[in-house]
Amino acid sequence: MSDEPTSVTESVRPPATAEIPTPQQRERATTIFERSVEDRRAATLPPAGVAEAELSELIPKRFLRARPAELPEVSEPEIVRHYNRISRRNFDLDTGPYPLGSCTMKHNPRLNERVAALPGHARLHPAQDPKRAQGALELMWLLERQLEEICGLPHVSLQPSAGSHGELAGLLLTRAFHAERGEQRSKVLIPDTAHGTNPATVTMAGFEVVKLATDERGGVEMDDLRSKVDPEVACLMITNPNTLGLFDPNIAEITGLVREAGGTLYYDGANLNAIMGHSRPGDMGFDIVHVNLHKSFSQPHGGGGPGAGPIAVSERIEPFLPVPRVVRAETGNGAGPRYDFDYEKPLSIGRLRGFAGNFGVFVRSYAYIASLGGPGIKDASETAVLNARYLLAKLSEGRAGKYLPAAFDEPAMHEFVLSGGPAKKQLGVRTLDIAKRLLDYGFHPPTVYFPLLVDEALMVEPTETETRESLDALAGAIDAILEEAEADPETLRRAPYTTPVRRLDEAAASRKPTVRQPSSS
């Protein structure tokens, strides 16, 4: 760590005036539909080689639209410019650091993109006969084995297509597990720091949420857990390290208590990036783990998909896994193993989605794990934790230490949570104002206002792919922003100044969202 505090000189301080709008701010964002001009075309097709027929002669009338679909009619350069223009209005990982806590926005190696784009991967048809897709099945089978090793559990299903989908699978497996034993259990224990998807999944799966309190060190309050573990408990869902970025030192005792009471143990793998190659959910006593391939294993994300949330499970849960399972059989004739889908699992909870999953995600994750290897995966987690601790140490000094102290004085893992409570009291600026001003400094803001138990929370996850210089720059920007707030808090309250759109009306966006193009007719 350098001795000199990082400072932002006046020459690089971004503007804090709204008087002269940038060209992007002057130009209203338009949709592709608004660019449409009747009968304009991007391509001219040659005459058909067969006789043309009226659509109504080919397709039964009840399937035909009453009027044509309102598709945009634009030229090819307009299409290219349109998408290029809106991509430049975006802030993404290829633009700058993106320390969004709990989301693991790390760089996705280009090697994996290249492999995923190979025609044999990218152009594979989802309905291809498994006999003609042996390589794809082999890749899925191998990825399952990699994830088993990382999770420390003996079986994997790649079916769930998101973290939340993996959670739902986990609770359906839990229900099937208890039903097989003739038991009906209604409660699921969840710490009050949990990701919002956990209670949502519990409710959706028909269970009742029972919240666990957090102790003064940021872990599960053990007395609260002991008082709530009973024969009604179906499952405990937990993230470790949790959303405060803290590894719960009591994890073995926690899982032991619930197991003894007959419940299953669910590990939310959202924070797996902190522990890969160092500790394994299976060894901590968990039965079911979901892995966010789009977080820890290099699938680009942030745009809503596609993702993948495979689940790894223990022996006692395996019989209930979704179908189809990917299976390998030795041929015994020197021709090498054959791969196939197996649907014959009588206790299975069934299918969770159509086809076999987002195959491109599997390719990227397989390529990521195979190219890093065991030591590389371990190193990635170590660097993620080191980067977080380095940044936290830098932010514990000076203005950040005064106005944005760490919420818990415990060793951070891959992320940490600061409290903007003092900044609000002493400077009159909220965490949201600091986050908005960070955009002007070229950083995507960290997660704000989560977890809820921290006042004015700011949750920072730098990831392993940021350099020390980049971490220094982030610490310097936060210091410069707090300096601005000391001089005039209004500077922050009106930020951002340089983004394509300025401060948004979040209440109106939530209350009266415009989510579709108004119809032109």
Added chain:
Amino acid sequence: MAEASYPEDLRYHPEHDWARIDGETAKFGITWHAQDALGEVVFYDPPDVGSEISKDEPYTEVESVKAVSDVIAPLSGEVVEVNAAVAENPELVNDDPYGEGWLAKVKLSDPSEADGLMDAAAYKELLANE
């Protein structure tokens, strides 16, 4: 409302709710501190008129740009009126938490429960210690 305020004529519940008691009925709402902690309120789901609510139990939910939060009943009784204006314009809770931003009017089943609530001075002391 930009400045914190805690009117003297209200009774306060530690979960940051207030009650304005008028004989057998009372209006309920959330305090300046609660709306400030929540941030902009974007949704209010009023309880059914006629429903029974119990002191210290949630009787409705408000959603802000940060989170969905339960609103705790400061006293028990039957809901006789809800504030339709807040359901339509939830930001009233932020603009005027003790006036236009009231949430429900309740016919109290046990007015003596109010003895367990705080006055403004005690509530301000609670906030100072949080």
